Amino acid sequence: MTAPRTFHNFIAGRWEPPAAGQYLENINPANQEDRLGYFPASGPEDIQRAITAAAEAYRSWRLTPPPRRAEILFAAGNILKARKADFARDMTREMGKVLLEAGGDVQEAIDMLFFMAGEGRRLYGQTTTSELPDKLCMTTRVPLGVAGLITPWNFPMAIPSWKTAPALICGNTVVLKPAEDAPLSALNWAHALEEAGLPAGVFNLVMGDGEHAGAPLVRHPHTAIVSFTGSSEVGREVGREAAAQFKHCNLEMGGKNAILVLDDAPLELALEGAIWGGFGTSGQRCTASSRLIVAKGIYKRFLDGFLDQARRLRLGDGLDSGTQVGPVINAAQLEKIETYVRIGQQEGARLRLGGHRYIQGACARGWFFEPTVFAEVSPRMRIAQEEIFGPVVSVLPCEGLEDGLEMANGTGYGLSASIYTQNLNAALRAQRELAAGIVYINAPTIGAEVHLPFGGVKHSGNGHRESGLATLDVYSEWKTVYVDFSGRLQRAQIDT
Numbered sequence: 001m002t003a004p005r006t007f008h009n010f011i012a013g014r015w016e017p018p019a020a021g022q023y024l025e026n027i028n029p030a031n032q033e034d035r036l037g038y039f040p041a042s043g044p045e046d047i048q049r050a051i052t053a054a055a056e057a058y059r060s061w062r063l064t065p066p067p068r069r070a071e072i073l074f075a076a077g078n079i080l081k082a083r084k085a086d087f088a089r090d091m092t093r094e095m096g097k098v099l100l101e102a103g104g105d106v107q108e109a110i111d112m113l114f115f116m117a118g119e120g121r122r123l124y125g126q127t128t129t130s131e132l133p134d135k136l137c138m139t140t141r142v143p144l145g146v147a148g149l150i151t152p153w154n155f156p157m158a159i160p161s162w163k164t165a166p167a168l169i170c171g172n173t174v175v176l177k178p179a180e181d182a183p184l185s186a187l188n189w190a191h192a193l194e195e196a197g198l199p200a201g202v203f204n205l206v207m208g209d210g211e212h213a214g215a216p217l218v219r220h221p222h223t224a225i226v227s228f229t230g231s232s233e234v235g236r237e238v239g240r241e242a243a244a245q246f247k248h249c250n251l252e253m254g255g256k257n258a259i260l261v262l263d264d265a266p267l268e269l270a271l272e273g274a275i276w277g278g279f280g281t282s283g284q285r286c287t288a289s290s291r292l293i294v295a296k297g298i299y300k301r302f303l304d305g306f307l308d309q310a311r312r313l314r315l316g317d318g319l320d321s322g323t324q325v326g327p328v329i330n331a332a333q334l335e336k337i338e339t340y341v342r343i344g345q346q347e348g349a350r351l352r353l354g355g356h357r358y359i360q361g362a363c364a365r366g367w368f369f370e371p372t373v374f375a376e377v378s379p380r381m382r383i384a385q386e387e388i389f390g391p392v393v394s395v396l397p398c399e400g401l402e403d404g405l406e407m408a409n410g411t412g413y414g415l416s417a418s419i420y421t422q423n424l425n426a427a428l429r430a431q432r433e434l435a436a437g438i439v440y441i442n443a444p445t446i447g448a449e450v451h452l453p454f455g456g457v458k459h460s461g462n463g464h465r466e467s468g469l470a471t472l473d474v475y476s477e478w479k480t481v482y483v484d485f486s487g488r489l490q491r492a493q494i495d496t
């Protein structure tokens with residue numbers, strides 16, 4: 001174990017201490033004795049400096065040809081590839097997910113860099129005809145200015161990459177405020193961009209909490225776009241503030257994602273998917289499969305199998321190769337999960353597995369919670385409606401496809417959803433009817449790829465998408481250009 005170090009913000013190409021000299025300690029959630037170091041507890045003054053630097057850098061970055069911007073993103077992708085193992089280790093230490101998944105998180109950032117770098121030579125617009133002679137019409141994407149990005153701790157490199165890479169390729173400059181529970185991965189991300197040769201001020205990193213660093217970033221009149229991933233409650237505040245100033249605003253929020261298992265589902269496949277979707281990242285994904293809606297003909301066999309597999313999951317430090325489920329992020333999250341377990345019991349759901357903190361052996365030094373399964377959950381119960389963000393899965397019996405779809409759609413959220421069936425008609429009906437931004441067929445509710453749109457309906461989002469080409473619409477806007485080479489005044493709609 002290394003001695004705690006002190007880390008700094010990255011502003012205008014320099015690593016700088018926070019103005020007020022305050023720091024937050026970053027602790028390994030699997031072992032509170034393992035302290036990763038002190039990271040800036042920044043405030044409005046630091047945010048102001050970063051926005052000033054980003055606004056200054058924007059003047060030349062916006063005019064840098066996109067293929068040149070792309071070269072830097074490609075270089076950053078190669079740096080991440082070379083350091084993937086180290087960055088994954090840092091990630092597991094700071095937020096707990098098992099090493100294999102942390103490697104996937106870094107990989108997602110690599111994928112995003114390469115995908116968006118490719119866009120540097122596309123960023124296609126439209127060229128079209130005119131209703132008038134000797135006239136050409138076209139559209140181009142233009143950047144917005146300074147992008148304020150606020151990211152969560154559960155995908156601490158992937159989500160910063162989802163926002164940073166498209167913002168940069170479109171020609172914006174960036175101020176990133178990562179979650180205070182996982183600043184080291186954001187710092188590694190910043191190092192990769194710096195080493196890749198990004199000009200000073202194009203990307204700035206300001207660490208700290210939401211209240212003191214995040215809110216000033218959203219409120220500042222010079223952030224032209226704000227992009228936030230986190231809870232729906234905070235998202236609502238961000239959206240309000242952005243709306244008041246007519247800023248572009250991208251919100252990615254919670255989920256209460258359902259897997260629908262029909263009677264004809266391939267049982268082993270469905271079980272494997274439900275375990276991975278429910279307990280991967282200790283259930284701390286916005287796409288976690290937190291509800292299993294199971295048709296009555298398969299309910300008993302499915303539940304028995306699920307309990308059996310969940311019981312055998314190995315908890316521990318994510319750095320140990322045998323570990324399948326790591327800790328949860330912090331003590332507050334542990335308490336929140338405990339509260340929901342009590343709520344579920346009071347509501348009359350049957351607690352069939354887990355329900356307690358896990359304090360065996362070395363796990364006593366961390367924030368672990370047993371994989372927890374509630375059965376006979378009914379759709380209106382709070383444990384079937386509210387996002388818990390922990391290793392807690394609710395199993396709901398249903399009659400079949402129609403009933404199951406109604407239950408799946410019966411929450412305020414709509415991020416991802418899934419169905420297991422071998423019936424083609426049922427699968428295709430489900431993909432149409434499921435009220436979710438992402439639908440999986442014969443796979444769990446997690447596993448999105450960077451070249452496809454990611455985001456949800458209802459309280460899970462605000463109509464935008466991250467990833468895929470759709471994200472370009474968040475970080476640019478269209479300019480429509482009419483070129484009249486007739487040499488005379490031509491009046492649209494009139495001179496026909």
Ligand code: UN1
Pocket residue numbers: 108154155284285286287288445446447448449
């Ligand atoms: C999240 O659920 O918080 O789809 C993000 C996935 C990942 C991203 C998940 N690629 O599982």
